[in-house]
Every structure is written in structure tokens, then in C-alpha cells.
Amino acid sequence: MSVLKIKEISKIFAGPVRAVDNFSLDVADGELVCLLGPSGSGKSTLLRMVGGFETPTSGVMTIDGEDITHVPPEKRPTGMVFQSHALWTHMNVFKNLAFGLKLRKVAPDEIKRRVDGVLDLVGLNGYGTRHVAQLSGGQQQRVALARSLVLEPKILLLDEPFASLDQHLRERLREEVRDIQQRLKITTLFVTHGQDEALSMADRIVVMRDGKTEQIDRPDIVYREPQTPFVAGFIGTMNLIEGTVSNGIFSKAGYSTPLPVSDGPAILAVRPEALDLSVVTENSQGKVHRVTDYGSHGLVDLELLDSTRIKAMVSHPDLFRAGQGVTLAPRAIAAYRGNAVIHRA
Amino acid sequence: MTIVAEGSTGTNENRGGPIGLLLVALPVFLVCWLVIWPIISAVMRTLWLTSETGEKRFSTETYQFFFSDPYSLSNLSLTLWTTCVCALLLLLVCLPIALYLRFSTSKVAAYVQGLAIFPMFVPSIILSFAFIRVLGPNGTVDLLLNAASLPKMRSPYLTPWGPVIGLVWDNIPLTVLILLAGLGSVSNQAIEAARDVGAGKLAVLWHIILPRIVNSILVAISFAVLGIFSAFTLPYILGPAAPELIGPFMQRTFRDLYDPINAITQAVITFGFCIVFGLFYVRSVAKNRAP
Incomplete structure (x- = not known):
């Protein structure tokens, strides 16, 4: 049971630039919510605030009722997959995945069991000894996903994870990620500016513009019944x-x-x-x-x-x-x- | 297809063409003339000695003298001690500065960078006299201690710590710049990913940042060591009279004792130590360039 609640969150950068403006959202247990919007709409800033990499100017965030607004990223029950994979190139695949478990002082046998399990889950069985540089873009993104999943986070955060991949790979990976998310029933917040990704993966879509919510609905409703001309023009043609x-x-x-x-x-x-x-x-x-x-x-x-x-x-x-x-x-x-x-x- | 093949062949031919050779000819000639030849000449002069009768003979006696003379050996050990202490202090001083400059988003970082680079533009001789005015006997520190009715401090001037302080200060800019360049290859997202899986600041430094910049550290230390080992001005002005660092020792052997062969022997031995660190540098650069 992992529920994310974001209440009246704002983020004002120096300038002042209001990147996120009084944003509220409840993400239910096991739900996959897509934050969709053009560049500069505040979706990545919002995700980074949930991950702990940005501090909100105002507002509150809770996970299962526990206030995480000012908890540092290393102590949050969240796992983030970055756009650029952000794998540690001086470690092999196994070490990338085991790093977080070692920090938690998990026993070596248990580390091996969990790493093997998650590699199997993302279809990279037997890739543990490979060097990160020896993997393709798609495989690297799977390792990045596995690195987050191996720690069994309460909330999975995906920051445009397929942006650097080609169209064919993107389509295949988004199906795989959706399958894994549904199998693990993990609460997920997913940032994208690709409407195809949002429409095909999300349980609900949050369309954002200038740091504010334009519409929050199921993908079919967002497509068929856009609430504003911006949503109408942004989703589909x-x-x-x-x-x-x-x-x-x-x-x-x-x-x-x-x-x-x-x-x-x-x-x-x-x-x-x-x-x-x-x-x-x-x-x-x-x-x-x-x-x-x-x-x-x-x-x-x-x-x-x-x-x-x-x-x-x-x-x-x-x-x-x-x-x-x-x-x-x-x-x-x-x-x-x-x-x-x-x-x- | 034929056209493409011909085109690419033409490009390869141009690369190895006479213009390319001419462009590298001058620097290669200068390196051979001013670096390689003096090294070979120095080694030859110290191994093929001219006897009083004028005939040449192979001998290692100058090297035997150096490695059996207690004064030469104490000078060498002081030089090695100074070099190691300077390298360690440089790492301890410059790594935090470089880390701060790389990851700070504060406006103060620009001023800190300016201050860290500033010694690069101060000539060693001015730095030496500034050191004497501040840390020397009756210098600024002594005056301040006296004004505060505190006892005099023991000045590092003319002790082994004098050159250490001066050389560390002098080498800070280059070391910071090299470390900063290395830290540029550590992406913010790689650090955020480490924090995301539970790494605190020390764990990020130890497991993520240091392994990624180990080559830069080796390059920075190699550069600093090469400069410090054969430094002259700062050890000459700030260092003790005896034992002395190898730079002033070489100069004194040549100028004051009129003993060029032993001075050249000291130079060849210095070169031998420096080439070890030079190989470290070459290895690090080669490792950096490896795919």
C-alpha cells in the first residue's frame, strides 16, 4: 500500500520563475500517473521535488501519510530512473545494482539473489558481469530501471526514461515497463512530453502548463474530452x-x-x-x-x-x-x- | 561507390602528406635538440669520463659517489620528503576546493575560483618574499602575535617546511584546474542516482566521485611532483642551508664548487626520478583516452 499525496506544492526559482504553481495530486496505490506537458511546464521539477532533488518553496508531500517534504533523497522511499540512465560507468552491471543494497548492509547472498531476480525481471539475465559501456541504449535503460526496482521503492519515478532511445526501442520498452509496473503493482509517477507514451501507459494523465494543472483524467477522457483548448491542441492532432x-x-x-x-x-x-x-x-x-x-x-x-x-x-x-x-x-x-x-x- | 572510395583514400593520403610532416617537423626537431640530445649527452658525460691524460673511459664513479656520499643522500631524501609532503598536502587542499567549485551553485564559487587561480599569476620570487614578510622572523604573523601578547611562533622560514608551504601555494592553481577538469566528467545525474539509492555525501565521494577522477588525480600529482622535485627558486630562498633540495644543491655544485660532472650526475638522477612520475602521467593520459 503506497499512496503519494502532493498538496499545494509550489517551486519558485530565482528570477523569480514559478516553475510549479500550487500543484496538488493524489496517486493511488499501484497507479501509474503520467505528467505530460511541453518543455518548461514544470513536470520534471515536480518529479525532482518528489525525489528530493529540489526543495519545494511551499506545500506538503506525503507517502503513506508520512511527510517527506524535507527528507533528503537518500532517505526517501522512492526510486528514480533518469533520462540519461545515469549509470556508474566505473562499475559493472551487478555492482550498479548491488550498490544501494550494500549501503543498506544487506547480506551478500541476499544481494546476489535480489540482483539476479531483478535482472531476470528486466530481461538481462546473465548480464551482471558486463561493463556498462558494453550495453546498448535500451539495455542501459533496463539496468537503470533494475537499479531502482532492486531496492523495492514505494514510489517509482521515471523522468523521460525513453527520450534518448529510438522510436522502435521506445515503443518496446514502454510496453515492458508497463508490464513490470503492473506485475509489481508499484505506484509510479512518469514524466514525459510524448503524448503516445502517456496515452499508452498511464492510468491517469496530468496535463501541465506553466507549472499548473490543465487537466487530470484517464487517457481516453483526456483525448476525447479535453477540458481546455491547450489540452485539445496538445493531445493528439x-x-x-x-x-x-x-x-x-x-x-x-x-x-x-x-x-x-x-x-x-x-x-x-x-x-x-x-x-x-x-x-x-x-x-x-x-x-x-x-x-x-x-x-x-x-x-x-x-x-x-x-x-x-x-x-x-x-x-x-x-x-x-x-x-x-x-x-x-x-x-x-x-x-x-x-x-x-x-x-x- | 568508386568515388567515395577514391575520396577516402585521398583524405588518408593528405593526412600523411608532406604538409603534415612539415608541420610536425619543427616541434620534433626542437624536442630532439633541446630535450632528447641534452639528456643523452648528460648520461654519456657522466658515464664516459675523461681522465687527466685526456683519454675517455667508462666509469660509474660519479654515481657511486652520489649514492655513497651522506650529504648527497640526505639532500635526495629531503627532496623526496618535500615532494611527498607537498603532493599529499596539495591533494588535501585542492580536492575540497575543486569539489566545492564543481558542485557549488553559490555566487561565492566564482570568487573562490579567482582566489584559487590567483597564485598562477604571481612569480615565485615575489611569492618567496611575501612568504618571508608574513611568516618569516618579525613578519606579519609575529607582529600580530606580539600585539596580542602571545609568544613568538617558530618560523618555518629556512626550515624544510618553508619550501613545502611555498611549493604547495605555488602549485594550487594547476592542481585545482586539473581536478576540476576531471570532475567535469562526473555528471550531476550520476551523483543524484547515487543519492537516490541511499548514498550519503561521503559515500558519493568515495564510491562515485573518486573512482571517476582517479586518473585526474594521478595527472595532477604527476604534474605537481615533476615541478616540485626539480624546483629551484622557492627551495633556494625559503629552504634550509643544509641539507638542501636537489635544485639548489645542483646549482651550488655547478657554480660554487665548479664541479660540472657531479652537477650533471645529480641532474641525471633527478631525471631518473622524474621520469617515473612522467610515466605515471603518460599512463594516466593513455588510460583516459582508451575507449
Whole structure:
């Protein structure tokens, strides 16, 4: 049973730069929560505060009810996996893993048993005597994960662990990490700026911007029902069309669609996969700019009459040519005013 | 494919071309002329002695004299003692400074770095007289002790500790800079990872930092030892009259005793000791460059 509670945490760096601003989050036992956001959103600073490498300016953090806000990293029940692996290159794999256990004065037999067990868990059985420099990037990241897991931490912290790996390896490792996390049922906080990683791994996603929470929800809800235009634009591909609503009609440069909200400015959000196109010869709402065939589907880049660019996903890209006029028929829309949702259909 | 192959061959040819050889020719010539030849010449002159009749003969008598003469041996042992004590003190003084400079985020670090590097720009002769003015008899320290009605201290001036203090002070900048360069290879994340698994500050220093900079320590010590072993100005001004360090001893044998062969013998013996530390340095550099 390991529960992490973060309550009204702030971190102000000299400048002053408010890196994390009054942030609160509860991570349940065995849950994997992803902190997702662009560079500078404060997600790594928050993770480093949980790990003890940064001191919060204000707020409280507890693990299983115990206040850890000012506990030094070496005394926290957390294990962190760093972006650059941070393996000790003067030690072999076994020594890297055994180092923390030796500091805890664990008996040599028990060290060997636990190191062998965790190497088996990450699929590196028999790699104990290898030098760190002899391992590939993926293997090094597995050793870094094993080094944290061997100490059986209450909370596992992952700081963009796959950022330095290629796409193929990244996909394979994130599945493996998710499997291990679920098998061990270890409470995990995972920082990433890759939405694919967050959507495929997390039980819940925290979307962060400028040190604040934009939305905390399950991945499917964050994707389907983004609460702010920022989340809508950050998660997946989203067409965000700024226009005006008058008498229940949203209009923007020749394109209009019913929108039952009060008059005023609005941002219409439509996913490319929820936008149907029809080729027309007159009264077009937009013009095809470019068609990209991805094999399984196509992506049509459109220009509205005022040159606003939007995208539509189509199953038959060969039906579209650059310069063709089209009409738009969204199947699912959301509308925002300011930072709030005003309509969803 | 052919074009690429030809291109790469051309590059290799250029590397070994006459321009490359010309570029290295001058320094190689200077090293041979000013370093290698004097060494060979010195060894030859001390082993092939000219007799009173003018004929050359092979003899090791100058070396036998050096290693059987109590005064020469006490000078050599004082030099070795001074070198070892200086190396140890340099490590004890410079490692904390380098660690502070590497890991401190304070603004004070910049001033400390300035102070640590400052002795590099002070000539040895000025340093020597500053030492005498401060630590010598009736120097600043004595005056301060007198003003505070405290007893006089025993000055290290003209004792074996005089050159030690001066040489340590003189070698701090280079040692700090070399250690600092070595510490640059220890990433912050490697240290954070160690703290994350439970290592306190001492454990981080012992298990993570020191093993990573052991080569830099060897390089720094080799450099310092090479300089200290054959130092002249500071031991000459601050050191005792007898026994004396090998640098002033060599100079006195040559100038005051008009005995160039024994002075050269002392130089060859000094070179023999220095080359051991030089090999340490070469080994450390080679180890650093190994993949």
C-alpha cells in the first residue's frame, strides 16, 4: 500500500520563475500517473521535488501519510530512473545494482539473489558481469530501471526514461515497463512530453502548463474530452478554428456550422478523424492544399477561404487532389470560450 | 561507390602528406635538440669520463659517489620528503576546493575560483618574499602575535617546511584546474542516482566521485611532483642551508664548487626520478583516452 499525496506544492526559482504553481495530486496505490506537458511546464521539477532533488518553496508531500517534504533523497522511499540512465560507468552491471543494497548492509547472498531476480525481471539475465559501456541504449535503460526496482521503492519515478532511445526501442520498452509496473503493482509517477507514451501507459494523465494543472483524467477522457483548448491542441492532432458565434451559428471565413451557445468569440475543436470531406465544384468551404498517403489512411491539408490551415483524415486519399474545393462535415465537435468548454457534441 | 572510395583514400593520403610532416617537423626537431640530445649527452658525460691524460673511459664513479656520499643522500631524501609532503598536502587542499567549485551553485564559487587561480599569476620570487614578510622572523604573523601578547611562533622560514608551504601555494592553481577538469566528467545525474539509492555525501565521494577522477588525480600529482622535485627558486630562498633540495644543491655544485660532472650526475638522477612520475602521467593520459 503506497499512496503519494502532493498538496499545494509550489517551486519558485530565482528570477523569480514559478516553475510549479500550487500543484496538488493524489496517486493511488499501484497507479501509474503520467505528467505530460511541453518543455518548461514544470513536470520534471515536480518529479525532482518528489525525489528530493529540489526543495519545494511551499506545500506538503506525503507517502503513506508520512511527510517527506524535507527528507533528503537518500532517505526517501522512492526510486528514480533518469533520462540519461545515469549509470556508474566505473562499475559493472551487478555492482550498479548491488550498490544501494550494500549501503543498506544487506547480506551478500541476499544481494546476489535480489540482483539476479531483478535482472531476470528486466530481461538481462546473465548480464551482471558486463561493463556498462558494453550495453546498448535500451539495455542501459533496463539496468537503470533494475537499479531502482532492486531496492523495492514505494514510489517509482521515471523522468523521460525513453527520450534518448529510438522510436522502435521506445515503443518496446514502454510496453515492458508497463508490464513490470503492473506485475509489481508499484505506484509510479512518469514524466514525459510524448503524448503516445502517456496515452499508452498511464492510468491517469496530468496535463501541465506553466507549472499548473490543465487537466487530470484517464487517457481516453483526456483525448476525447479535453477540458481546455491547450489540452485539445496538445493531445493528439486537433483542428482549433477561432471564429465567432452569432444566433447559434459558428462561422469562420466562409465555413459555418450550428453551435448552440451564446453569441461571442469561440474556438471550434475538431479532430481530423472526425471531419468528413466532400469534393464540390461550387460553394466550397475550403480548398485541398496537400494530400499525404500513409498507406493505412490519408491526411488532407485544407485551407479555409482566409488561408486557415486544418487537417482531415480520410480512408481514400486517392479521391482528393490539390486545388479541389471541398465542404466540411464534422461528426464530433467541442467548442471553447476562454479556457472553458462551452459545448460538446 | 568508386568515388567515395577514391575520396577516402585521398583524405588518408593528405593526412600523411608532406604538409603534415612539415608541420610536425619543427616541434620534433626542437624536442630532439633541446630535450632528447641534452639528456643523452648528460648520461654519456657522466658515464664516459675523461681522465687527466685526456683519454675517455667508462666509469660509474660519479654515481657511486652520489649514492655513497651522506650529504648527497640526505639532500635526495629531503627532496623526496618535500615532494611527498607537498603532493599529499596539495591533494588535501585542492580536492575540497575543486569539489566545492564543481558542485557549488553559490555566487561565492566564482570568487573562490579567482582566489584559487590567483597564485598562477604571481612569480615565485615575489611569492618567496611575501612568504618571508608574513611568516618569516618579525613578519606579519609575529607582529600580530606580539600585539596580542602571545609568544613568538617558530618560523618555518629556512626550515624544510618553508619550501613545502611555498611549493604547495605555488602549485594550487594547476592542481585545482586539473581536478576540476576531471570532475567535469562526473555528471550531476550520476551523483543524484547515487543519492537516490541511499548514498550519503561521503559515500558519493568515495564510491562515485573518486573512482571517476582517479586518473585526474594521478595527472595532477604527476604534474605537481615533476615541478616540485626539480624546483629551484622557492627551495633556494625559503629552504634550509643544509641539507638542501636537489635544485639548489645542483646549482651550488655547478657554480660554487665548479664541479660540472657531479652537477650533471645529480641532474641525471633527478631525471631518473622524474621520469617515473612522467610515466605515471603518460599512463594516466593513455588510460583516459582508451575507449
